[in-house]
Amino acid sequence: MGTFGDAHIVNGNLLSLNVSSIYDLDGQLSQKIQPPFPIYAVNDRWFLRDSNWFADFPATAKKITYFYEREGGQTPDEIVALTPTVMQNLLALTGPIQLPRYGVTLTPDNFVETIQTQSSAYYGGLDNKPKQILADLFPILLTRLGSLSKDQSPQLLQIIQDSFNQKQLVFIFARQPNPSANKCNNWADKS
Numbered sequence: 001m002g003t004f005g006d007a008h009i010v011n012g013n014l015l016s017l018n019v020s021s022i023y024d025l026d027g028q029l030s031q032k033i034q035p036p037f038p039i040y041a042v043n044d045r046w047f048l049r050d051s052n053w054f055a056d057f058p059a060t061a062k063k064i065t066y067f068y069e070r071e072g073g074q075t076p077d078e079i080v081a082l083t084p085t086v087m088q089n090l091l092a093l094t095g096p097i098q099l100p101r102y103g104v105t106l107t108p109d110n111f112v113e114t115i116q117t118q119s120s121a122y123y124g125g126l127d128n129k130p131k132q133i134l135a136d137l138f139p140i141l142l143t144r145l146g147s148l149s150k151d152q153s154p155q156l157l158q159i160i161q162d163s164f165n166q167k168q169l170v171f172i173f174a175r176q177p178n179p180s181a182n183k184c185n186n187w188a189d190k191s
Contacts (some may be wrong), residue, residue, distance in 0.1 A: 003022060078173050
C-alpha cells in the first residue's frame with residue numbers, strides 16, 4: 001500500500017476526506033512489530049504499508065485495522081481497497097478530470113503514470129504532501145459520479161460489479177452497526 005484515505009460519511013454525505021501517504025502513518029508507530037519472515041529479510045519491523053500480506057482480504061483487513069489503530073487512527077467501520085484499474089474505469093465513464101493546481105488532466109490512459117509522477121517527483125512544492133493530488137481528485141470524482149445521467153447509471157453499476165468480480169475493488173465492514181450502543185465491538189486482531 002502506498003496511499004490511505006480516511007473518510008467520514010454520515011447519512012450518505014461525505015463530511016471529510018483525508019488522503020495521505022501511508023508513510024505519514026507508519027512514522028507514528030513506536031512499537032516494534034516483527035514481520036513475517038519473508039518481510040524480515042528486507043525490514044526487521046512490520047508497518048501498515050506491508051499489512052496487506054495475507055491472501056484473503058478479511059485477514060488483511062484485520063491486520064490493517066491492527067496497524068491503523070497503533071499508528072494513531074480510530075478503528076475503521078469499513079475498509080475499502082481499490083486498484084488503479086478501478087480509477088481508470090471510473091475516469092472512462094466520467095471523462096477527463098482537470099486538476100489545474102497540478103497542470104494535469106487525468107484520463108484513463110495517463111492516470112497511473114501521472115499520479116506516480118505527481119506523488120513522487122513533483123510534490124515538494126505542495127507542502128510536502130505527496131498524495132495531495134489524490135485528495136484533490138476524489139471530491140471531484142465523487143461529484144462527477146453523483147451527477148451521472150440515468151443512462152450512465154447502468155455503466156457505473158457494471159464497473160462496480162466488474163471491479164468486485166475481478167478483485168480490483170474489495171471491502172469489508174470492520175465493525176457491525178449496533179443501534180443500541182454507542183460503541184461497537186472491534187473484531188480486529190489484538191495480538
